[in-house]
Amino acid sequence: MKLIFTFLISLLSLTVFAQSPPGKYIQINNSNCLIFDYNYTTKDTVTWTGTCLSNYADGYGIATWxxxxxxxxxxxxxxxxGKPEGRGKLAYGDNYTLQGTFKNGRLQGKGLINDDGNVMKAQFVNNTLQGPGTMTFKTRLSMKGHFLDGQFINLDNQYLNRLAKVKSNLQNTEHIYSDVxxxxxLFYYTVLPEGSIKGVLVLLPSSGESVESVICNNKKLVEQASDQHIITILLSINNAAIDEDNLTLKFLNNTFQQVTDRYHLPKDKFIIGGLSGGGMLALRYTEIAKAxxxxxxxxxxxxxxxDPPVDMAGLYNTSKRFITMNDGRANLSQGMMNGLAEAKWLANSFNKIYGGSPDQFPDEYIKHSxxxxxxxxxxxxxxxxxxxxRIYCDPDILWQMKExxxxxxxxxxxDQSAMINFLNIIGNKNASFIPALGKGYRLDGTRHPHSWSIVDAEGLVDWIGELVD
Incomplete structure (x- = not known):
């Protein structure tokens, strides 16, 4: 099945209590002892294995909510x-823990977060990781970087100093960014070059991917673009299609207007792209503009x-085919199970969005492809x-068959090669299908053809440079 989603490591907004309700003291089960509950609801209960001092939980022990x-x-x-004080560990289920030193109930100083085996280390400031730190994946691959309000970014310092996060005046009312x-x-990042700006690179996340993950996956691309006097803009869109009157289009337009006005950018030198669903948005925005x-x-x-899907009818049909071939089959791997779940989600979503199958509503599929x-x-x-x-693809058929x-x-x-072939036939001499066989790898080092790494950063920056000079 042709992927829209990309299951990259989720770089979380690593706050613990900072954005929680005020909380309140609650009574520990079967006692007069009180403990503070940061996310209190009337359905909460708590037990405590330690001692009680002056009617408050005190000393060492285990509190279970x-x-x-x-x-x-x-x-x-x-x-x-009744509040965490000193060394402690907070666990949410079996796969998410926070460790460090608590002061008056808040994490402060050196600590770590373990998210299902992926470990983030830095200094906590009011429950949020800030400043220099490391991200170590369960594969043992480790990266150095910097935490900005809990978000890990691996740019080198000279480029990090040119990074800015800008809040939009638009709210996420249509839930086009799943992370908030x-x-x-909504928001966007800019990475300024040093000196004059001669071009604009816009990067859009894949479905479900954080903006910060896009930066981490494209460190080399962003830094080389900056060296070539190209500003990079990254927008918080990862859960949306584009139409001629929806929030996605409005957010793109508003952001482009704001950055053009603020940095005096050349409107005719924007290059826009993305991975998977982000690439789809980039292509449709360009088509709407040219129409x-x-x-x-x-x-x-x-x-x-x-690796963007480009033909929605083809995507629907291959999803249905994948379901028919694999649903109910024994001994599917986790990757195959993920593919099956995605195929079902896509088929159901397209039935809702377009009214049914491509055979029933061909015009709707053509309109949105x-x-x-x-x-x-x-x-x-x-x-x-x-x-x-340019369309990049890692056409590793042996990986697809096995995994x-x-x-x-x-x-x-x-469909990608068919699209580029069509463009070449009708006279587009600068339309390229770029096979990047064997180059698809995720941030944690695992092999996956559907990844940002299939984009050759140096080659793309050279291409952009030729276009904007």
Whole structure:
């Protein structure tokens, strides 16, 4: 099945209590002893194995919270007047723990977070990791970087100093960014070059990927772009399609207008791209811009995608085929099970979004596809006749067969190469399908063709440089 999602390591917003409700003291089960509950609800109960001093839990012990009778959190360490004080460990289930020194109930100083075997170490400031630190994956691959409000970013210092996070005036009302609530503001990062700006690189996350993960995965690309006087912009969109009147389009337009005004950017030198779903957004934004109607703030100079699905009808049909071949089959690996779950999600989502299958509603699929192989004119791809286009793909069929029970018919490469071939035929001399065989690896070092690493940073920056000079 042709992936939209990319299951990269989630770089979390590593706050513990800072954004929680005020909390309150609650009574420990079967006693008059009190302990502070930072996320109190009326369904909370707590037990404590330690001593009680002046009606408050005090000293060393284990506090176990339950919600609706189910364990929700466990603290092992010291308490003072009912709050964590001194060395302690906080565990949420079996796979997420925080360790360090607590002061008046808050983590302060050196500590770590273990997220299912992926360990983040740095200084805690009011429960949030800040400053220089490390990320060590369960594969034992380790990276040095910097925590900004709990988010890990691995840029070198000279580029980190040029990084800025900007809050948008738009809220996440349509939940186009899955990492924050609908009432939260959307945001974007900029990485400025030193000196003049001659071009703009826009990077869009894949489905479910954090913006910070995009930076970490594209460290070399972002830094080389900065060296070549190209500003990089990264937007908080990872859970959305694009239409001609929705929040996704509005957020893109508003951001492009804000950065253009603030940094006096050349509107005709934007290059936009992304991985998977981010690449889909980049292609559709460019097609909408080229179709006319003044629906976009910029008309991208060029567009690229890292393994993006491009034909929604093809994606639906291969999803249904994958379900038929694998649903109910015994001894599927975890990766195959993930592929099966995604195929079911895609088929169900497309049935809701488009009303049914491509056979039932062909026009809806053509309208929302980047390219339609069923159409002689290529569908929306016809608007890219004079736009430089790059599509990167790691067409490792042996990996797909072994790890995912897929064959050539199930790979994004089939429709991607057809799209580029169509563009070449109609006269686009700067449309390229770039096979990056064997180059797909995740941040933690594991092999996966559907990854940012298939994009050759140096080659892409050279291409952008030629376009904006």
């Amino acid at each position: 339950k919600k609706n009778g189910q364990d929700s959190c466990k603290y092992t360490g010291y308490l003072k007047a 609530k609908k009432t939260d503001s 006319g109607g003044n629906k976009t703030y910029i008309i991208p100079k060029a567009v690229f995608g890292a 980047m390219y339609s192989r069923s159409q002689v004119d290529g569908g929306n791809a016809k608007y890219l006749t004079d736009v430089p286009v 995912r029970n897929r064959d050539y018919y199930d790979m994004n490469a089939v």
